[in-house]
Amino acid sequence: EAGVTQFPSHSVIEKGQTVTLRCDPISGHDNLYWYRRVMGKEIKFLLHFVKESKQDESGMPNNRFLAERTGGTYSTLKVQPAELEDSGVYFCASSQDRWEQYFGPGTRLTVT
Amino acid sequence: AQSVAQPEDQVNVAEGNPLTVKCTYSVSGNPYLFWYVQYPNRGLQFLLKYITGDNLVKGSYGFEAEFNKSQTSFHLKKPSALVSDSALYFCAVRPRSGSARQLTFGSGTQLTVLP
Numbered sequence: 001e002a003g004v005t006q007f008p009s010h011s012v013i014e015k016g017q018t019v020t021l022r023c024d025p026i027s028g029h030d031n032l033y034w035y036r037r038v039m040g041k042e043i044k045f046l047l048h049f050v051k052e053s054k055q056d057e058s059g060m061p062n063n064r065f066l067a068e069r070t071g072g073t074y075s076t077l078k079v080q081p082a083e084l085e086d087s088g089v090y091f092c093a094s095s096q097d098r099w100e101q102y103f104g105p106g107t108r109l110t111v112t
Numbered sequence: 113a114q115s116v117a118q119p120e121d122q123v124n125v126a127e128g129n130p131l132t133v134k135c136t137y138s139v140s141g142n143p144y145l146f147w148y149v150q151y152p153n154r155g156l157q158f159l160l161k162y163i164t165g166d167n168l169v170k171g172s173y174g175f176e177a178e179f180n181k182s183q184t185s186f187h188l189k190k191p192s193a194l195v196s197d198s199a200l201y202f203c204a205v206r207p208r209s210g211s212a213r214q215l216t217f218g219s220g221t222q223l224t225v226l227p
Binding site (some may be wrong): 003004006031033035040041042043044045048055056059091093095098099100101102103104105106 | 116144148153154155156157158161163202204212213214215216217218219220
């Protein structure tokens with residue numbers, strides 16, 4: 001069974017540019033989560049999809065971040081325009097039940 | 113608000129010795145508790161969870177964790193460390209009540225097992 005995949009693995013952009021991160025969850029997993037880890041601190045929740053619907057987006061830092069999940073399959077997280085403080089590692093996770101979340105390898109975003 | 117504390121950024125232990133990675137939490141009620149591990153260039157991997165029942169939980173790769181309600185702790189332990197255990201370890205919690213399913217993580221502890 002393929003795991004959660006994320007693309008790209010690393011992105012370097014300039015302040016003010018736009019970046020789109022992609023996450024492909026494990027096939028059949030209805031729940032999809034985005035998290036990020038900024039500057040070696042704790043991993044923080046961004047939002048939660050159930051199928052194509054946003055269940056909880058309380059962790060989204062501001063309206064520069066836009067997440068979508070087309071047809072309840074893959075998800076994208078767009079940052080527009082990017083700011084320096086957006087640098088960090090963005091993780092995606094998926095789950096089918098209430099407990100175990102399976103994480104992808106993360107996308108390291110560097111905003112210069 | 114809920115929070116997780118991992119008081120040690122770095123833990124060093126000699127191979128073959130027991131290891132402990134500490135975690136305390138602040139959550140109303142009794143949360144669900146988790147440990148994840150991240151190896152270099154890999155995603156977080158699930159190690160173990162506490163849902164209910166026995167306070168000592170056994171997980172992958174010989175790890176175990178003990179839930180202590182009075183001390184609000186969930187320390188990760190292993191009787192005999194391996195060099196291959198060197199990685200970044202995260203403790204996480206999730207409220208038992210309510211519909212929220214997201215995890216709240218600690219800041220991580222880098223474990224280095226010395227040969």
